[in-house]
Amino acid sequence: DNFNVDHVWDVITEASSAGTDSVQSAVSYALPANVENLTLTGVLNLDGTGNDQDNILTGNAADNRLFSGLGRDTLSGGAGDDVYSIVTLQTSSTFDDSYLGLDDAVIEAADGGTDTLIAYAYSAVIPVNIERFILKPFESPLNYANNDVTRYITGNASDNYIDVSDTLSSDIGFTNTVRVDGGIGADTMIGGDGKTIYVVDNPGDVVIELGLFLDGHASSDDDRVESYIDYALGSFITELTLLGNAVSGTGNGRDNLIRGNASANTLMGAGGNDEIYGDAGADTLLGGSGNDALFGGNDSDSLSGSEGNDVLDGGAGADILAGGIGNDSYYVDNLADQIVENGGEGYDTIASSISYSITDQSAVEALTLSESGGSFRSATGNTLDNVITGNSSDNALDGGLGDDVLYGGFGGSDDYSGFGRNSGHDIIVDDTSNDPRLTEYDFVSFSPTEDIRIDDLQFSRVGEDLMISISATSSIQVKYFFQAPGFEIARFGMYYQGQYYGYGASDIKALVNGINSAPAQNRFLEAQIFEVGRPVNYQLAPNAFVDAQTPDPDALTYSATLSDGSALPSWLVFDEATRTFSGAATADYTDATFEIRVLATDAQGLSASSTFSVRVDPRSVRGTEGNDILNGESASTEYLYGLGGHDVLNGGAGQNILNGGTGDDIYIIDNDTSFANDDPGEGYDEIRSSVSYETGSYTEKLVLTGTAAINGTAAGSVPLFLRNDAHRTEQPGRTQRRVRKISRPGRERVLLRARLRIADQAVDPEVRDVDRELVVATLESVCDVDAERWPPQSRELLAVERHGRELTDIAEIENDATAASGCCERSCVSRGSGEVANAGLALRGPVG
Structure with a gap:
């Protein structure tokens, strides 16, 4: 549909999706819903406003103002000085990287007047034939939560007027940057609060930084000009960077940061405390008034601080450094560097990464060796009262004439030299930490041309300091020389008639202190x-x-x-x-x-x-409080300590001493040079020995193992067990038994000799041979065993054992499991009994 409007009260109603509709209006008009296009007619200066559709807004020959809506609109003003106002699809308060430019199109003829584009946008490229551009903030502030963001405004070939001063209200935290590049024309670029970068490439470019206060926030003072031509900063701009073939850059009265390029630049700071960097090329850096820091690049540069306390670092190359008036600091890394300093211009210091002498610098007072550079470096003073400071490497320090202070630095072996009859009153501070060390040794050397002998010197002590008087006009004060536990100056050297004489620190102390005590x-x-x-x-x-x-x-x-x-x-x-x-x-x-x-x-x-x-x-092996298995590890003597727990101690081949500690322990003995050492009340302990062995009084059980014919001797009430085929066991002061095995096909023949004691009456039974299987004979009255558990043929013996005092015969008991288990259990063995086991059979007898 086509609609003609000639009155501001005309009303147009259009259904959605009802085609592409157009309005011809002779009055200012805003498109209603569902109408897409608007054309202004007549000769009046009219306004046209779009809606949510993708609109085409067309002006007349007069001066129009066209306002885009929320769609992707095309605006064409025609003749006249038109104003375009557009909004991108950026509607959120949080920045979205997908919106990088204008969403609307502006079409302007080359002869269409002086036109202005007002954009509510993140970044924009100014359309062709648009002369003026104004960047506006979004209604909701942009929140760049993740990082700082740079917004780019790029001009066209015309002489643009670009105003980005009204952007601060949409920048939460004032962390974002607007970069304005007007293009090749003679552009006027206007910024305000917030950080703005201006690109200058035409001598006709004008930068205006308003430096206003907005919403209570002052200007951030970090705006920058990036210039392809020689440039001097205007008011409110603090930074200048030269690009391309630009040669010179000049600051203003503020604290400037000025950076050069690869050309041979001339960079001037003017007033303020400036930082100036020369980069590549043979640069000339002029600090001007203020406390400036000047840094040359990789070429031979000329640095001049002028007034103020300046820092001058020429960098690589043979540089000329002139501090001017003020307390200046020079950094030297090349012997070809030249220091230009006049007397009376302040207290000046040189920091050198190489060996350096200031003998030809009549106005420099201090020399410091920096930590960077080689391992050994020297520093030599001049005729002034110098302060010479070494570093942590080995240094040679010579104050020259004047009353000098020499700091050796912490670390390294230092040589303090040049002391003579007219060298002044000098001070040596060998350790700036006041903490003497004994790992590095320093030297004090007197002039080799003055024939100074030790007799020419007078030594004295003032507190912890050593005082050396050379003449009425020369002396040395060695700080902390007498500080305990010792001082690191180790030697004093002097020359007399070409001969070197050296004296240790102890010699000097003896001269001062007198007679030495041992x-x-x-x-x-x-x-x-x-x-x-x-x-x-x-x-x-x-x-x-x-x-x-x-x-x-x-x-x-x-x-x-x-x-x-x-x-x-x-x-x-x-x-x-x-x-x-x-x-x-x-x-x-x-x-x-x-x-x-x-x-x-x-x-x-x-x-x-x-x-x-x-x-x-001997070597020892120690267990823990748990159940351990300890083994000897060598053929030499060893101690094995089980400590707590139920332990197994195996001494091995060496001469071993085994001590299980508390718990029920097992000792394994396999040579006659080892023994178990046990204490009372430390558990039920067992010794297993494959060699003849005699127990102590606190071992509960002795077991003889192996196949050799060996002896076992148990002390006190220790039970004895036989686990091989040929053993001899003895219990001194108790029942004596001798068991000898005689081989016989299918049977065993054992000769039993026993001297038995029943209660308090001794009985010596007849010795006889038992030509059959020897099973078990029980003679211990204290073993309380139910007689019904024993086989019938042993009950008579058991009765005699319990009730009688005479023994007339030795009972023969069949070798069966019942007999073997009768009173052989460990729980049946009471203190005072002994036990010998052979091939699964047991013989028990009372203590004698």
Whole structure:
């Protein structure tokens, strides 16, 4: 449908999806719903406004204002000075990267007047033939939650007028940047609060930074001009970066950050405290007034600080550095660097990464060796009162003439030199931490051309400092020289008639302190027990010996030998610096004892000594409080300690001492040089021995194993068991039994000899042979066993055992499981009984 409107009260109603509809209007008009196109007619200056559809808005020959709606609109103003106002689809308060430019199209003829585009957009490229562009904020502030965002506004070939000053209200946190590039024309770019970057490429470009206050927030003061031409910053701009072939850049009265390019730049800071970087090329950097920091690039640069306390670092290349008035700091990395400093212009310092001398710098007061660079470096002063500072490497420091202070730095071995009869009153601070060390050794050297002897010097002590008087006009104050436990200046050297004479720190201290006193033992050296194979770590107390010299005791040195003066065993090492014995005793020193002599010597050679004894015990294996299995690990003597729990201790091939500790323990003995050591009340313990063995009083059970003919001797009430075919067991003071096995096909023949005691009456039965299977004979009256459990042929013997005092015969009992289990159970064996087992049979008898 086509509609003609000529009155502001005309009403158009159109259904949705009813085709593409157009309005011809002679008055300002806003499209109603569902109508797509609007054409302004007549000669009046009219406004046209779109809706949610994708509209085509067309102006007349007058000056129109066309407002896009929410669709993707096409706006064409025609002749006249038209104003286009468009909004992108950006409607959220959180930025969406999918909206990178304008969603609407603006069509403007080349001769269509001076036209203005007002855009509510993230970024925009100004359409052709649009001369003026105004960036507006969104109604809802943009929230760039994840990172800072740069918005790009790019002009066209015309002389653009670009205004981005009204954007701050849509920037939450003021962290986002608007970058304005007007294009090749002579553009006018206007910014406000917030960070704005202006690209300048035409001498006719004008940058206006309003620097206003908006919503109570002041200008951020970090706006930047990126210029392809020589440029001088205007007011409110703080940063300047040269691009392309630009050569010169000039700051303003603010604190500027100016960066050059690959050209040979001339960069000037003017007023303010500026930072200026030259980059590549042979640059000239001028700081101007203020405290400026000037940094050259990779070429030979010229840096001038002018006024203020400036920092000048030429970088690589042979640079010329001139600080001017103020307390300036110079950084030097090339011997060809030149320092230009006039007297009376302040207190100036050079920091050098190379060996450096300021003898030709008559106006520089301080020289510092930086940590970067080679391992050894030297620093030499001039005729002024210098402060020379070393670093953590080895340094050679010479203050030259004047009253100098030399700091050696922490670490490294330093050489302080150049002291003579007219070198001034100097101070050496050998350790800036005031914490003397004994690992590096420093030297004080007197001039080799002045024939200074030690007799020419006067030494004295002031507090912890050493004072050396050379002449009325020269002296050295060595700070902290007498500070305990010692100071790291180790030697003083001087030359007389070409001959070098060296004196140790102890010599100088002796000259100051007088007669030396010998060290003395201060603490008793305790006897030590080492163990075979176990690491030794025995350290003498730091005050085991003390130097009696006062008020400045010497640092002591230590040595150790055997008491007869011979060397320590090869496995034992003594560290003199830490006073520590270390190593591990070898097996051939098992059970050895010897004495060690420790010698403490002072700096003058006087000494004191003391000895302590050492015993080497066998190797030990220790268990835990749980149930452990411990095995000996060598053929040498070992101790095995089970500690708590039910343990199994197997000594192995060596000479072993087994101690199970608490719990029910088992000891395995397989040679006659090992024995089990048990204590009372520590559980039910069992010894299993494959060699002849005699128990102690607190072992509950002895078992003889293996196949050899061996003896077993049990003390007190220890039960005896036979587990092989040829054993001899004895229980002194108790029932004596001798068992001998005689082989016979299909049977066993055992000769039983017994001397038995029933209650308190001894009975010596007749010795007889039993040519049949020997089963069990029970003679222990205290074994309370139900007689019904025994086979019939043994009941008579049991009755005699319990009730009678005479024994007239030895009962013969069949070898069956019932008999074997009768009173052989461990629970039936009461204290005071002994047991011998052979081939599953048991013989029990009372204690004699």
